Amino acid sequence: MTFDRRTVMALAAAGMAGTAFGQTPPPGSNVPVPRGLYQPTETIDLWPDGAPGAPAKPLVETVNERSTDAQLTDRAVFGISRPRMVVFRPSQPNGAAVLITPGGGYRWVVVDKEGYEMGRWLAARGYTVFVLFYRLPGEGWAAGADVGLSDAQRAMRLIRSRAATYGIDPARVGAMGFSAGGHLCADLATRFDVKTYEPVDDADALSARPFIAAPIYPVIAMQAPNAHAGSREKLLGTAPTAAAEKRLSPHMNVPDNAPPFFLLHAEDDDAVPVENSYLMRAALRGKGILTETHVFAHGGHGFGLRKAIGKPVEAWPDLFLGFARSQGF
Numbered sequence: 001m002t003f004d005r006r007t008v009m010a011l012a013a014a015g016m017a018g019t020a021f022g023q024t025p026p027p028g029s030n031v032p033v034p035r036g037l038y039q040p041t042e043t044i045d046l047w048p049d050g051a052p053g054a055p056a057k058p059l060v061e062t063v064n065e066r067s068t069d070a071q072l073t074d075r076a077v078f079g080i081s082r083p084r085m086v087v088f089r090p091s092q093p094n095g096a097a098v099l100i101t102p103g104g105g106y107r108w109v110v111v112d113k114e115g116y117e118m119g120r121w122l123a124a125r126g127y128t129v130f131v132l133f134y135r136l137p138g139e140g141w142a143a144g145a146d147v148g149l150s151d152a153q154r155a156m157r158l159i160r161s162r163a164a165t166y167g168i169d170p171a172r173v174g175a176m177g178f179s180a181g182g183h184l185c186a187d188l189a190t191r192f193d194v195k196t197y198e199p200v201d202d203a204d205a206l207s208a209r210p211f212i213a214a215p216i217y218p219v220i221a222m223q224a225p226n227a228h229a230g231s232r233e234k235l236l237g238t239a240p241t242a243a244a245e246k247r248l249s250p251h252m253n254v255p256d257n258a259p260p261f262f263l264l265h266a267e268d269d270d271a272v273p274v275e276n277s278y279l280m281r282a283a284l285r286g287k288g289i290l291t292e293t294h295v296f297a298h299g300g301h302g303f304g305l306r307k308a309i310g311k312p313v314e315a316w317p318d319l320f321l322g323f324a325r326s327q328g329f
Contacts, residue, residue: 023042023043023044023045023084024043024045024082024084025041025043026039026040026041026043026084026086026133027061027063027075027077027080027109027111027133028063028065028075028077028111031063031065031073031075033073034070034071034072034073037073038120039116040086040087040088040116040119040131042086042087042089043084043085043086043087044084044085044087044130044158044162045082045083045084046083046084046085046151046154046155046158047082047083047154047200048200048201049200050082051081051082051083051135051141051151052142052143052150052197052198053141053142053143053147054081054141054142055139055140055141056140057140058081059079059080059081059139059140060079061077061078061079061080061081061082062077062078062079063075063076063077063111064076064077064108072306073111073112074110074112074113075110075111075112076104076108076109076110076111077108077109077111077133078107078108078109078136078139079139080109080133080134080135080136080139081135083132083133083134083135083151084132084133085099085130085131085132085133085155085158085159086115086116086119086130086131086133087128087129087130087166088116088119088120088122088123088128088129088130088131089123089128089166090123090124090125090126090127090128092126093126093127093128093166093167093168094125094126094127095167095168095169095172096126096127096128096168096169096172096173096174096211096324096329097127097128097129097130097159097166097168097172097173097174098122098127098128098129098130098173098174098175098176099130099132099152099155099156099159099173099174099175099176099210100114100115100118100119100129100130100131100132100175100176100177100181101132101134101148101152101175101176101177101178101181101182101184101185101188102114102115102131102132102177102178102181103177103178103179103180103181103182103302104179104180104181105179105180105228105230105231105234106136106137106138106148106180106230106231106234106235107136107138107230107234108136109133109134109136109181110178113302113304113305113306114178114179114181114216114302114304115131116131117304117305117306118176118304118305118317119131121305121317125321128166128167128168130155130159132151132152132155134147134148134151134152134155134184135147135148135150135151136148136234137234137235138234143196143197145235145236145244145247145248146196148184148187149184149187149188149191149194149196150196150197152175152184152185152187152188152208153188153192153196153197153208154197154203154204154208156173156175156188156192156206156207156208156209156210157203157204157206157207157208158203159173160173160203160206160207161202161203161206170206171211172211172328172329173210173211174210174211174212174213174214174259174324174329175188175189175210175212175213175214176213176214176215176216176320177214177215177216177218178216178217178218178302178304179216179217179218179219179228179231179271179272179301179302180219180228180231182215182216182217182218182219182220183215183218183219183220183231183250185210185213185214185215185218186213186215186218186220186250186251186261186280187248187250187253188208188210188213189209189210189213189215189250189258189259189261190250190253190254190255190258191250191253192207192208192209192210193208193209193255209257209259210259211259211327211329212259212260212261212262212323212324212327212329213258213259213260213261213262214261214262214263214264214320214323215250215261215263215264215277215280216264216316217264217265217266217269217272217277217299217301217302217303218263218265218272218276218277218280219231219272219276220249220250220251220276220277220279220280221249221251221275221276221279222235222236222240222244222245222246222248222249223245223249225273226273226275226276226279228271228272228276232245235248236248250280250283251279251280251282251283251284252283254283254284254286254287254289255287256287256288258284258287258289259289260289260290260291260292260323260327261280261281261284261289261290261291261292262291262292262293262294262319262320262323262324263277263280263281263291263292263293263294264277264293264294264295264296264316264319264320265277265294265295265296266295266296266297266298266299266300266301266303266313267295267296267297267298268297268298268299268300269299269300269301270300270301271301271302272301274295277293277295281293290327292319292323294316294319296311296312296313296316297312298311298312298313299311299313305317
């Protein structure tokens with residue numbers, strides 16, 4: 001990705017404009033967490049005048065703690081009316097940034113397992129990380145199934161607009177997502193140029209294309225038999241048309257200029273069939289898009305970092321790091 005003089009000027013203008021509105025605290029900031037576990041406090045609200053197309057009935061942001069272990073948090077949030085990014089700043093920035101979209105089946109967005117834990121891991125290795133808490137498609141937003149993509153596109157553009165603030169190269173902003181968040185990551189990496197909202201400021205003149213994309217055990221297909229039923233219903237309802245299924249199936253929308261992909265799945269995933277990653281890989285290769293794919297025999301679904309410990313799949317974050325570095329990221 002190249003940035004000409006006009007783009008650089010737009011970045012500077014957007015960066016100045018981006019400081020004009022305030023922050024909403026991170027989800028679950030009032031929920032007790034284990035002592036000594038770093039909790040981020042810096043957030044970036046996506047929409048200066050509120051998220052567009054709000055539902056008629058105001059949402060109440062709710063955080064559920066699903067863990068029964070006092071030393072291990074596993075929060076999930078829904079009713080997100082103020083979509084925002086939580087920032088993890090590295091002590092020694094390497095100039096690259098990662099937008100993380102956690103999973104949750106489009107019912108909620110998980111906070112810890114596929115958000116903060118990976119944010120801490122990447123920040124410790126020099127990446128500036130932005131964990132996105134995106135709006136959910138089943139909660140009445142006017143954008144419907146595209147509401148998460150609107151937030152992801154806007155997030156990518158805001159990150160680039162604030163590149164100078166965070167000491168990052170605006171070209172080197174990647175995307176990583178897990179499960180349904182992996183779907184959102186792949187959707188962003190294939191439909192980054194699709195207009196899903198009206199521009200609100202100068203940041204929206206910038207590209208939403210990720211430098212690289214890493215959908216981890218992702219939901220991809222919206223068609224039987226490989227669709228994840230819960231995500232499909234939240235996105236498309238109970239009786240979607242074939243056209244709607246195609247529009248929301250990233251493997252059916254790969255453009256010629258899609259970014260390089262890193263795909264990861266486990267053969268024994270009992271929630272999102274491994275065929276989802278196979279379909280994505282085949283579509284990318286069909287377009288000549290650079291793709292690295294890792295499929296492990298064991299791992300199940302939703303392993304993230306914590307459930308990979310002690311298994312061969314535990315190697316996956318370092319495999320991603322190797323891939324990222326091979327791409328100059």
